[in-house]
Amino acid sequence: MRSSGPPSTITSKDVVGTETVGDPRLRCTGGTRDDVRGPASIVLIDDDWIALSRLRKIIEQNSDLVVVAACRCATGAMLAVERHRPAVLILDVRLTDRDGIELIREITAKSDAKVIVFTAALHRDAIVGILRSGAAAIVSKDQPASMLVSCVRKVLAGKSSPLQALTAADCGGANSLSSREQEVARCAAAGARNKEIAWQLGISEGTVKLHLFHAYRKLGVSNRVGLARSLLQITRQLAAITFVSITFV
Secondary structure, eight states, X not given: OOOSSOXXXXXXXXXXXXXXXXXXXXXXXXXXXXXXXXXXXXXXXXXXXHXXXXXXXXXXXXXXXXXXXXXXXXXXXXXXXXXXXXXXXXXXXXXXXXXXXXXXXXXXXXXXXXXXXXXXXXXHHHHHHHHHHTOSEEEETTSOHHHHHHHHHHHHHTOOXXXXXXXHHHHHHHHTSOHHHHHHHHHHHTTOOHHHHHHHHTOOHHHHHHHHHHHHHHHTOSSHHHHHHHHHHHHHXXXXXXXXXXXXX
16 A cells, blocks of 8 residues: 655655665666676665565566665655666656656756656556656556566666657657547548538537647648558557557667
8 A cells, every 4th residue: 555645754664775885786877896897776766665675676686786775755766866876766656745757857857867667557648748757668567577677677778669769759749739639630530521520529610620730730740641640650659658668768
């Protein structure tokens, strides 16, 4: 069960980590200690303590990865980032004390850490927000643990994914459509004529044309064929993110 609210103070249960001093395995920010590459340092963030403990066990089963801090709140996460300068930060965006997307923006602005969002299924708007915030990857909690570990390694290696073409700009066009523009665009993409769309939505044919004009402009297309292709591509790519780990590097 998640916490009922944000903690009033930061305690050992909010920031729990392996000491960095004297740990010969720990990888520094530059990736080496005494010119020898060690395991990548990881900071974990999830306000569910049980989930956080399980995640830590999963990560530390791998000799090339080491968890340096496990945090239950955004404030603790920022302290851990400043103290440990991790290579990767894994977080659930659904936090009790702060919006997870805002936290990603601050972390990526203040550190070189790669952020992987590890969370339950997300709505499309949330996916767009995560992409724009600077996250390197999204992994669903429904996926096997091996999927997350594989994603961490891909992010560390700077490997891109088959869906690298999906960027914040790509998603932003669809996301910028109003709810009525989306309705009209979907009907038009399905092959409905303006008169049919007007009757179905209870609006005038002129209003349909106006909404289509705005949809064309925002999506960067000039006709219904381009509209259909654009909507289909975005729908497929966003749906794929919900079920697979995907990196944007």
